[in-house]
Amino acid sequence: MEKLIISAAICGAEVTKEQNPAVPYTVEEIVREAKSAYDAGASIIHLHVRWDDGTPTQDKRRFQECVDAIRAVCPDVIIQPSTGGAVGMTDLERLQSTDIEPRPEFATLDCGTCNFGGDEIFINTDNTVMNFAKIMQERGIKPELEVFDKGMIDIALKADKKGLLNHPLHFDFVLGVQMTATLRDLVFMVGSIPKGSTWTATGIGKSAWHIAAATISMGGHVRVGFEDNLYIEKGVLAKSNGEMVAKAAELAKLLGREIATPDEARKILGMVK
Ligand code: KMH
Ligand code: ZN
Numbered sequence: 001m002e003k004l005i006i007s008a009a010i011c012g013a014e015v016t017k018e019q020n021p022a023v024p025y026t027v028e029e030i031v032r033e034a035k036s037a038y039d040a041g042a043s044i045i046h047l048h049v050r051w052d053d054g055t056p057t058q059d060k061r062r063f064q065e066c067v068d069a070i071r072a073v074c075p076d077v078i079i080q081p082s083t084g085g086a087v088g089m090t091d092l093e094r095l096q097s098t099d100i101e102p103r104p105e106f107a108t109l110d111c112g113t114c115n116f117g118g119d120e121i122f123i124n125t126d127n128t129v130m131n132f133a134k135i136m137q138e139r140g141i142k143p144e145l146e147v148f149d150k151g152m153i154d155i156a157l158k159a160d161k162k163g164l165l166n167h168p169l170h171f172d173f174v175l176g177v178q179m180t181a182t183l184r185d186l187v188f189m190v191g192s193i194p195k196g197s198t199w200t201a202t203g204i205g206k207s208a209w210h211i212a213a214a215t216i217s218m219g220g221h222v223r224v225g226f227e228d229n230l231y232i233e234k235g236v237l238a239k240s241n242g243e244m245v246a247k248a249a250e251l252a253k254l255l256g257r258e259i260a261t262p263d264e265a266r267k268i269l270g271m272v273k
Contacts, residue, residue, distance in 0.1 A: 002268060003260035004252045005221035007044035007172075007200055008037030010241045012227025013056035013086035020230040020237045025050040031069045036242025037225065038074040041249040043265040045070060046108070046223065047097075048082045056086040060096040067100055076262045078271075080106040080144060083132055087120045091128055098139055105271060109133055109143035111159075112152035114178040129155055133164035142271055144200070145171045149179040153192050160194075168270040169194060172223060173201040181207030183214050190218065198269055202228045209233075212248050216255050221268075224248050 010024060010033040017023050024033045034045045049066045051057055067079050081097035081104050098107050109132050110124045136143050143165065145156045159165050173189045175181035181203045193199060200221040203211025208229035212222050224244040232238040232247060249259055266272045 001219050001257055003264055004216060004257045005044060005200065005260045005265040005268060006042045006245055006248050006252075007046050007080070007202075007221070007223040007225075008034070008042035008241045008245050009046040009048075009202070009223055009225035009227035010034055010037055011048045011050065012225075013048045013050075013082070013084075015226050015230060016054060020226060022238065022240055023054075023226050023230075025054045026052050027066055027069050030066050031073060033226070033241045034070045034077070035073050036240045037245045038077050040242040040245035041259045042077070042241075042245045043260055043262040044078040044080050044106070045074070046080045046082065046225070046227065048085070048227065058082075058085040058089060058093050058096045060099055063097045064100045067104070078106055078262050078265060079104060080108065082108050083136075084108055084110045084122070084146065087116050087122050091131065095132065095135060098136060098141055103139050104141055105266075106144060106269075107136060107141045108146050108172070109136060109156075110146045110148075110152075111156045112148065114148040114152075116177065126155065126158070130159055130162065130164060133159040133162075137164055137166065142166070142170065142269065145169060146174060147171055147189070148174045148177050150189065150192055153189070157194070167196070169197040170269055171197060171199045173199060174204065174228075175201060175211055176204035176207045181211055183210075186211065186214055186218070190220065204228050206231075206234070209247070209251075213251055213255070216248075216252050216257055222248050222252075
């Protein structure tokens, strides 16, 4: 089987220090978490940033500062800024993370609107998705297609039909937000993407580790980290993102898959020839 790419979603926009004191807010904390994930085997850092008080922001200068600081200690890691930001942000606000220098090589592209719990709605109209895809294509940024249910795969394929996506496509199945996170769901999602695409999956909350194990067995790639799950095992808070990446790497070892370096990940994802 192909080597395993581990993405670390180190921060997110929704989780707080009240839930787990190791959730990073400041630039120093974000760097600490990125480095711990990288040292444990993550080749991709999925990045949200915060102000020092924890408020999520897509501010271009804050992104630039965090990306530069991560790059200084993890020189070859793939940094994947979020263009999802936090619920309620405008499209222009969200796109700032793609406007840094040098341009990011990878960024998320959320492929539809979804319920985010309670009264929260994460809005991504068809026009938003097409516009984000067009801007990323113009800026030379590979999109990771974030899909929270099957309909979002179909919206991504609509963008592809319009010529707004370069191949190979790469999908991230986020299970346990809008759709449930069972193995049946995962198999259905994997079977719904075009041949030749690559994919990552993440299970939110308590589904994190069984989705990781299934994904490793099925030949997909894995995302772990505080954005998606705060626990290393039932009832035990994770001490760092690195601890979670190390657990994913250990699962991979048990299941016979080697871990990809960042450069190997770039090849697997078709980012370099
Ligand atoms: N925080 C969510 C509203 C992404 O990074 O692109 C959006 C999100 C997806 O996390
Ligand atoms: Zn995110």
